[in-house]
Amino acid sequence: MKQLLAFVLLSCCLSGLLLWSQTTAELVNSPQTADTLDLARLVLDSLDTGEARLDSLFYSADSIYFDNALERLYLFGSTNVRYLSSNISSDSLFLDINAERAYSFGPTVMQDLDQVLLGRNVRFDIESQEGILEDGSSQIEKAFYTGQEIRKVGDDIYDVDQGSFTTCDDIDPCFHFSAAQLRIYRGDKIVGKPVIAWVNDFPVFYFPFFTIPIRRGRHPGFLIPEPGYNSFDGKYIKDIAWYYPYKDYADLTLSLDLKEKTGWKLSLDSDYILRYKFNGNFKASYNRSIIDEVVNNDWAIRANHHHELGEKSTLDANIDFITNKRIWESSSDINESLVQRLSSSLSYRKPLLSSYLNVGATYTQDLINDNVYLSLPSASFSMPSRPVYELFYKPERAVDAWWSNFSWNYAVRLDHTGYVNDPSPGFEDLLWSNRLDPNDSTRVITEHHAGINHRLGLSYNWKLRGWLNFRQGIDYNESWYDRDKNGEKWVRGANYNTYFNTSFNLYGTRNYAESYIRSIRHIVTPTLGINYTPDFTDNSRFYSFGGISNSSGEEAANLSLGIDQKWQVKYGRGDNANLKKLNDILSLSSRISANLLKEDKPLGTISHSLALRPGSFDLGNLKLSPDFSFQGLKLAYSASYSLAQDPYKVSWGDAAFRGHYFSQSISLGASAPYIDYFPHTKNNLFDAYLVQDTTLVEPETTTKEGSDNWNISLAHDLYAAKLPWHPDSHNLRMNTTFKFSDNWALTYNNYINLKEGDLISQSFGLMRNLHCWKLEITYTRRNDYWEYKVALFNSVLPDALRFQNRDSGRN
Known part of the structure; x- marks a missing residue:
């Protein structure tokens, strides 16, 4: 019975010693194959199966001896004990049953699943659960620590004499911290004193003490x-x-x-x-x-804040408010530093009659002019266009009859808006007060409006011979106001209009059988529309605010003409399955309108817009030298241009182009592989215990690739009221990333006002990878404000091991 008790205690105490290790460590001597003895053969005469589970305990050794007089159990030569998921290996082991102490001699490995501890000459007290390990080493939260002597002095607390700590995973660490005394709080932190920082075995800094958090996951504490x-x-x-x-x-x-x-x-x-x-x-x-x-x-x-209220109802709140931009x-x-306006909002959305009811409020601060615009509250509900016959009955299938093309739509909106130009507004100023400056009757201090708007539409859609589209209908708009410009309370305004639209598509395709560009398709869409609006000049007495308004123009019959053109391309090699498509690579649109009832200058402005969107192209690889090449080179480009013409100013010498706006963007990116000619040997000697793979050979060189680690992009925009070479605004923005090697990278961004020749903002960033450390140097300048920051931090513990400095100011 004592023999059985000895083995159970041996397994339990060594498994307990394993629990105060964290993860892996090294062992030079691997376990050897040994003869296996079954525990039941030694203790058959005193076997008690009431407490012990022999099917969970396995041990092996070259020889086993039990001293009955001294009550000691000895295991010699390549000893190995496995209990459940724990495994202990050593040169020799013995257990003093009377003293309740366990001892191992020589190199000892303790392993539990993926956790391994390496040491020598273990001494462990079973009753107090305290022990000592000589020449110990282990891994803790992706870091390594070693010590001449490691002692367990309490629950999850360990003292290490002449210890070292590093996060470098090389077999010969590039840096480490050494301390005469280390205390490890498992799963929490490491405390040491006095501490010396070493880089390549050269002392670089001294700390009287340090504390490094190693606790994983979310936990309370000071940052x-x-x-x-x-x-x-x-x-x-x-x-x-x-x-x-x-x-x-x-x-x-x-x-x-x-x-x-x-x-x-x-x-x-x-x-x-x-x-x-x-x-x-x-x-x-x-x-x-x-x-x-x-x-x-x-x-x-x-x-x-976003809240799901059930039955597809939602509540969303967005608050963005400051008392002063300072x-x-x-x-x-x-x-934040360049913001000019801040908006806060509250919105509620609820399904209603196959649509949604929306209720909300907005509060907008103009930080430049120091005033406020608000909408408190607003509510809207709209029914999308639906067949009229669904008002009377809903058939299982769509009706195929001429009258089924009648559709209707409805929308209602309630809105209250306010304008406040008072730095210290009161409650009434935000809700209902209307005040003028007592010293200047033209200056508004607070102004509020409230109203309800209804919109109802009826339309008929049909297609002639399957290609000519027609749409005609009537729209009615009615609004109720809290007051009009004459001071009359709760007034009503209304207007309506009728319209007729038609359009069709023309397709033209040109195929090129032997060319890289296989086909080009040209789509032309002419449109024509007539909109008639009676005279509603009486509505000029009503305010227009939020979504509440009425037409206040004279009688008009507006004819609108337009033509849209699109080009699509199919290109590539091989059969159709390998061809690629570029939809709408080029589009051109022109519009003009005319008031048929207006005698003087009935024609409106002619507008044109052109867009080029070829997308991105794979340019393949670019080899600059035998050792360096760009891979996956991609070029992307897009551009748009719009302008307008006054038809009454067009002449042979002047096309009267006005309102030019041009924007374009281009980007070029690629990834570059980097060869590491001096790869570090990793601390992977414990892979034999965890992976059991001895076929891996460390390569002489390694190649690393990144995704678009070289990139440059430019965005350019220009606006000119008259001539494009005399722009009113002209801007260029650039963003670049250059990764020169696996260890060096540079970023640069800027924003330039080309019209004034001013550099609005720019930023530099230099990144240096120092193996298990990173150095980041950034400099930012915006107008007269500048800031720089230098940060050196550990890749594994970036928050715990971080040294940084910054400065900022204004010129």
């Missing part, structure tokens, strides 16, 4: 702050933050920025989600700034 200095804020400590996760539903971060010259800032961030119910995020900040001895208290709030003056986010 690492960012100290620094810049000329605007002086000395600062940013992101003094506390993080708290609430189950699997939410994250909350409370942070504080302390700035020597400009005050302090308090922020609260939160992200939350409950699947199939709601999700959103929230960010609020309060900034107390001191600039030129003037104290300002500013705050900002940004939030988004709060974002030193922001590193270009969208």
